[in-house]
Amino acid sequence: MDKWNRELLDKYCREYSVGIVGFAPPGEESLVGAQLKGFPLFIHTNLRLKDAQLNAASPILRLTRSGETAWGPLPGGDWTIFQANHSTYEPLAWAYRDSLDYPANKSPLATVIQDHGRYDGIQRVLFGGGLRFWLHKLLLLDSLSYLSHGQLSLSLNRMILVDVDDIFVGEKGTRLRKDDVMALLATQQRIQALVPGFKFNLGFSGKYFHHGTAEENLGDDMLLENVDRFTWFSHMWNHQQPHLYENVTHLQLDMALNKQFAKDHGIPTGSGYSVSPHHSGVYPVHEGLYEAWKRVWNIKVTSTEEYPHLRPARLRRGFIHRNIMVLPRQTCGLFTHTIFIERYPGGREKLDESIQGGELFQTIVYNPINIFMTHMSNYGNDRLALYTFESVIKFIQCWTNLRLSSAPPLQLGERYFQLYPEEADPVWGNPCDDQRHQKIWSRNKTCDQLPRFLVIGPQKTGTTALYTFLSIHPAISSNLPSPDTFEEIQFFNGKNYYKGLDWYMSFFPASKNESSRYLFEKSATYFDGELVPRRAHALLPRAKLITILLSPARRAYSWYQHTRVHGDPVANNYSFHAVITASDSAPKSLRDLRNRCLNPGKYAQHLERWLSFYLPQQLHIIDGEQLRQNPVETLHELQRFLKITPAFNYSSHLRYDPKKGFFCQVTNEDRTKCLGKSKGRQYPPMEDRSYKLLQRYYLSHNTALVKLLKRLGSRTIPQWLKEDLTDTVMT
């Protein structure tokens, strides 16, 4: 960093009490006793180190707990260590040289050092290497917390639940015997001493009860003898994946069998929690599963690894659908077939690495609420799950100050959404973008049933005319009509989104000659919907977008007239001028109307939001005046953009109707069929003062639009836009 920038940064840090976290990058050249420019601090680079320890007196330690030695070599051979010559420096972590010629009695070397700021007024924590070493990852969290004066601090509370799926399901030879169940109970008791409230959470499929060897069947019995010492949840009766049931009644019947089994065997049925085999039907959502879960089990909470995707695991999140809380579920590295340590991928060393600071350990460090998935087979044979959880919990207690506890799933769900309320709203992704999702998605559903382009509005720009004209095209189809909103589905904005993907797709039934169909959807309110671009992009990332723009002032006036005809009392009580000039102290209903009238016309602002998700090449802007005066040419341009071949010749299908004053569709009898009277309405012209006022109101937005159009490569600026801007300059 050059001197000027460096001084500016230092000044900023001193004035606002902002700390710095630094990393000494490895270099090819080895430095010995080199001074860090401008600091009484010396570094040695490219060292091999071992046996890390922490400075118990350091004020930075919060989540990290000192007192132990992390025995063994630190990963990599290019560590930097620090030697200080000033009281401002205090080591945070040490290690020893990992070299045969290095005397054993030598003092340790500082691998992480704190600068208290006594030298130049800036607090720092410097790391002698990257974050490959697990302990340094913890120290980074603590450094961030310390240097941000506690503002960037994770809570120290961690909740843990361990689900054991497939109870009763396993093949003969992989199931629990009596001694396995005794080990399960003994380990549970030991874990309870470290994690208050801990109980293994058993997910059962009753159909396979007593399907083991004679010895294993006694294991089944022993689980039931100790029914009260565990918590229980329903898996599927026959372990069938719910998305394979097209008929919800069948699904319900199978669920009811498992419930009856539970009642017959004294298994509690009120946990409100269930897990679906292979997470099928939870996400992507199979509505039948949610419905059956509610009816048979009154399920309120479930968990899955699949939302939004299995990997990366750290990005798994939760959502709420039909009042069922879906929580992220974590994998602990054990799968149904990992039952012997010799067969663990990478061997015992790999499992221990995950426990001792690796993936499993970090999962608990980073997630306040952890629901882990294991299977019955992980508790028989080598009992790898017992070893894994007891070890990781002890390791957590040894190296961290985290407070571990456990609670039933319902409580975990409530806590989760208190912590992350913003996650409650789902974001529906495209099942075909994830192979795992496709495997747990109904075979009757296909992504060909999703629209390839969207006409996004805004309202009153001619969207119905465009929709109608597109529907004449033999290769283009729109959605089925909605009973509430007619040709518009209005999915991505408003409440319909919560009805889910199955609901949306029900408007696009699969057709026989799929390949020739360009499915589209037009909902004019999408244009200015705050959440719409994000949601649309999550589901339809490759879709093309069509928008129609015309003078925002004229659009606002048309919208006002439309609202009046639809009987809006406020629009009928106030003139257009009164609406657009309503001040912020006006009654709320009037302000709301004003905003709904004016906001969609801030075109550049809304388009920028779409363009923060979609590429400019995916967006096609239609000039609303051109659509009105020359729809044939407009539609030809649109077909070129959509790359529809062969192009459909609209000239013999659209004709100007002097009576209507608009282009209309030519019927088989060579007559014209025009849009209804609500499109192309008769109303008095806008008052001049209103137009002038709106020109001024939209000036900055229209100027931004010109810039945006130029940036998008548009060679011509629409005439209405020029007029809106020119007149403003003249007045």
Ligand SMILES: Nc1ncnc2c1ncn2[C@@H]1O[C@H](COP(=O)(O)OS(=O)(=O)O)[C@@H](OP(=O)(O)O)[C@H]1O
């Ligand atoms: N061919 C044709 N026929 C009828 N109307 C046409 C046509 N082309 C464009 N227009 C203009 O479309 C305006 C209605 O826009 P929308 O269909 O987008 O309105 S809505 O948002 O769906 O209510 C409508 O607005 P008003 O004139 O204010 O009624 C028309 O100006």
